[in-house]
Amino acid sequence: MRRGDQNRRASPTIDTARERVERFLAEHGDPLPSIQTIARAVGCSRQYVYLVLPAGYQPGSAARRLDAFVKSCPNALLTKARGGMSFSQIAAQLGLKEHAIRNAWRLLAYPPRIQLKLTPQERSRLHYERYKDAHRQRTLAWRKEKPERWREIQLRADRRWAAKIIRNERCLVCGATFAWTNQHERGRRLNGRPVACSRPCALRARKAERAAMKEHIVETA
Numbered sequence: 001m002r003r004g005d006q007n008r009r010a011s012p013t014i015d016t017a018r019e020r021v022e023r024f025l026a027e028h029g030d031p032l033p034s035i036q037t038i039a040r041a042v043g044c045s046r047q048y049v050y051l052v053l054p055a056g057y058q059p060g061s062a063a064r065r066l067d068a069f070v071k072s073c074p075n076a077l078l079t080k081a082r083g084g085m086s087f088s089q090i091a092a093q094l095g096l097k098e099h100a101i102r103n104a105w106r107l108l109a110y111p112p113r114i115q116l117k118l119t120p121q122e123r124s125r126l127h128y129e130r131y132k133d134a135h136r137q138r139t140l141a142w143r144k145e146k147p148e149r150w151r152e153i154q155l156r157a158d159r160r161w162a163a164k165i166i167r168n169e170r171c172l173v174c175g176a177t178f179a180w181t182n183q184h185e186r187g188r189r190l191n192g193r194p195v196a197c198s199r200p201c202a203l204r205a206r207k208a209e210r211a212a213m214k215e216h217i218v219e220t221a
Contacts, residue, residue, distance in 0.1 A: 063107045162186070171196050171201050172194060173205050
C-alpha cells in the first residue's frame with residue numbers, strides 16, 4: 001500500500017478525533033483540562049490528542065488545577081484525619097499522579113502537611129472515639145462473666161478515690177488545719193457533714209447547729 005493511500009485512510013480518523021476534542025474543550029474549558037484527561041474522555045492516546053489539538057491551546061498545569069480545586073473545596077487543605085483529603089484522593093479527583101500534586105502543593109506554598117498532623121493526644125483521643133463502643137461491649141461482657149471480680153475492683157478503686165486529699169480545711173470547732181479528702185467531701189454533699197477534723201469535733205459542730213436552729217425557730221414563732 002502506498003503512503004498516500006495510508007494518509008488518506010487516516011485523515012477521516014484524525015478529523016473525527018479533532019471534532020471530539022473540540023467538543024470536549026467546549027464543554028470542559030474552565031478550568032483547562034490536562035492532556036491525559038482529554039485523552040481518557042475522548043478515547044485515544046495523549047500523542048493523538050497533541051496531534052489534533054487546536055493551535056495555541058495550553059493545557060492547564062497541575063498547580064493551576066490544584067489551585068482551582070482548593071478554591072472550590074477548601075477542606076482539601078486539611079489532612080484526612082482532620083476532615084480533609086489525602087494527596088491520593090486529590091490526585092484521583094483531578095486525574096493526576098500523586099507526585100504531581102505534591103510538587104504543585106509546594107509550588108503554591110500551601111501549608112505543609114506535617115504541620116497539620118495530629119498530636120499524640122489527638123491521636124489517642126481519635127483512637128478512643130473509634131474503638132470506645134467495642135471496648136464498652138467487651139467490658140460489659142466481662143462484668144457479666146466475673147461479677148465478684150468486678151466488685152473487688154470497684155471497692156479497691158473507691159477506697160483509693162476516697163483517701164485522695166483534695167485540699168486543706170480548718171476545723172470549725174477547734175481551728176486545727178487538716179487534710180480534706182474525697183470521703184469528707186462526699187459526706188458533706190450527701191449528709192451535710194460539718195467541716196470538722198475529728199468525730200468529737202463533728203458531734204460538737206452538729207450540736208451547735210441544732211441549737212442554732214432551735215433558737216431560730218423560737219425567734220420566728
